[in-house]
Amino acid sequence: MAKNRLPKQSEDFPAWYVEVVKQAGMAEHGLVKGMQIIKPHGYAIWEGMQRALDERFKATGHENLYFPLLFPESLFAAEKDHVEGFAPEVAVVTHGGGEKLEEPLVIRPTSEAVIWSTYATWIQSYRDLPLLYNQWCNVLRWEKRTRLFLRTSEFLWQEGHTAHATSEEAMEEALRMLEVYREVAEDVLAIPVLPGRKSPSERFPGAEETFTIEGLMRDNKALQCGTSHFLGQNFAKAYDVQFLNQQGALEYAWATSWGFSTRMIGALIMTHGDDQGLRLPPALAPVQVAIVPIYRSEEEHALVIEMSSKIRDALAGNGIKVRLDDRDQHRPGFKFGEWELKGVPVRMEIGPRDVEADQVVVARRTGGDKESLPVAGAIAGMAAMLDGIQSDLYDEATALRNANTHEVTDYASFVEGIASESGYWAGAWCGRVECEQKAATDTKATIRVLPVEREDPGAACLVCGRPGVERATWARAY
RNA sequence: CGGGGCGUAGCGCAGCUUGGUUAGCGCGCCUGCUUUGGGAGCAGGAGGCCGGCGGUUCGAAUCCGCCCGCCCCGACCA
Known part of the structure; x- marks a missing residue:
């Protein structure tokens, strides 16, 4: 049995969470309270989420662009509910170049203000609509109480901001993007979610309607996993975004915004992780198959590495993300534990006995006994095995949610x-x-x-x- | 912002009550040899402004005061 260096989920879930984030190399604390350093293993997972979302944004007609980090404080104040909602969390730059600024600058906690003040100059006619834009960026919200990934003062996300000619069209857009989030959560992250609407008291400041996908973590606490807002004409009125309709009359534009953040890395950890560490859905895992070679002598090493390399290349040729762990400073047992901690879906063990028999030992992160498979069969069947693990994780999480x-x-x-x-x-x-x-x-x-x-x-x-x-x-x- | 806790090697900690040679331990790290199918063993080695400032004292990691930072619980929180 693997030695357990993590607290047990059943005994202290928060401690388990903090330890697994650190030990699996996902993130650590920055130098300033609430800031986090996202490490390669965590960032690679974020890149996977970005790809899954971005391709769906493009497929639904959106384009990426980028707005500035800073904007004048006065701009922020235009939408009353919005500024009241965010005021306690906003950081303001008061000095620059060694001098006090004439007007303080807000560091974006979200970008409705900059974007809608700019949309005012981009939108004149119904022919300019809809505007279907998204940006990938960081935002800053001064949080009193922070936790790695789940609530950090700075976090990474995407924020979509669209403008439409009619209320109906904007509402359709908000629901369309909610569905995109649901699909990515369930099909890619393997997290079953409840899509729905927020009560008025839980709405985004400045929104007419907020939609959410909600996940239930392994400790039975819920986590908001992405939100999509129907903003009505609130921001168009605040920033004077009007257009001439087909009848030649001036109308305020209708808005949506939607966001999905690095918080979802926390959701992934808390939905699938177990006492051994992370369990990553294959669709997102930076490494899907880890090959651990086993050998004693130099001769065995040469034989084992030769066969391992061939298998690695064959799997890579089939589009599978595979890593041959040929580090010599660790013994196999250590590597088994480490790849489990990092959540790699499949581990292959290849030793002298396997070379002899033209087979490999395969272990699934989702459980079950190790099994010996013929090399050709293991390679040919790997994609299907990964698909099986993907659905195992989803099914397991769904069963847990339904039971609770x-x-x-x-x-x-x-x-x-x-x-x-x-x-x-x-x-x-x-x-x-x-x-x-x-x-x-x-x-x-x-x-x-x-x-x-x-x-x-x-x-x-x-x-x-x-x-x-x-x-x-x-x-x-x- | 309120309540509690903690700052000693990269990480985790002991030492402080009762001040006194050279500040220890585990893990990790470096070198060598032996090892390798579930987290290796032995030997040698490197690594410290004891959070900061000030005070008491012949002498402070240790006692006193102030400050800073972080963590936990609460309040707050797209």
Whole structure:
């Protein structure tokens, strides 16, 4: 058995999380509170997410561009809800070139302000619409309490900002991008998510409607995994973005914005990781197959490396990301443990006995016994094996989520239930913020998601007993 | 911002109560030999402004004061 150098998830999940992030080489703390250094293994996973998202953005007609990090403070103040929502988290540059600036500059916590003030100069006619743009960048939000990947003051993300001629078109766009996020979360990250709508109190500052995909982590806490906002005409009015429609009348443009961040690396870790370390879905794993050679003498070393190299090349030729771990300073057992910690989906062991028999030993990160396979079969079947691991991870996470999703009809069992067992708790809600707040106080849970299309729950509000108008899903959340 | 904790080698820690030669231990690192199918063994070696400033004292990692930083819990949080 592998020696366990991580805290157990069941005993101390937060400690497990911090240790696995550090030991697997994902990230470490920066020199300033809330800043993080993303290390190669973490960054490679981010690059995988970027590719998956970016190709879907392009396929849905979007283009990338880039707006500046800084903008004048006065610009930020234009949209009232927006500035109020973000004010506590904004960092401001007051000095430059050794002198106090005439006007302080805001470091973007998000880019609606710069982008919409610029869109005002780009949009004159309905013929200029829609504008379907996205940018990949960093943002800064002064957070009181930070955790690697999950909540850092600086983080990387993409923010899409689109402008449309009609409300309907903007709403379609917001939902289209929500679906893109759902697809990437489920098909690429293997994280089952609940797509839906946020309650008014959880909306993005300045949004008319906020949509989210919500994931349930292994400790039964929920995590917001990407949001898409229908912004109405709020930003167009704040930054005076009007266009002439076909009838020659001036109208304010309709907006959306949507974001997906490095927080999702945290979601990936907390959805799939186990007591041995990370478990990466093959679709995202920077290394899908790690080959560990085993040998004693120089002669054995030569034979084993020769066969390992051939297998590596054959797998690479099939488009599989493979690494031959020929480091001589570590013994096989150490390498097994390290590749498991780093979450590599498949490990191949190749030793003298395998060379002799023209076979390899294959171990899946998702479990089951090691097995010996003929070399040709292992190579030919690797893509299918990786697909199997991808769906195993998704199925396992889905089963866990379903087992921890509860339906409730009365308040007492909701409060008692969530106190003893975290997870999703779904029930009827009257739509009033008073009930939302009362339940939040009593249970420490918040409404994570409402159905995209409002559904009559056919029951009385859990909290107050008035007629229910929504089916709300509650959970304690990150 | 409130409550608690911690700053000693790259990492994790002991030493401090009761001040006193050269500040220790484990892991990691370097060299050599032996090893290699689940985290190797032996031998030798390198590595310290004891968070910072000030005070007490013949003498401070150790006692006192102030400051800085980080972590945990809470409040807050697209």
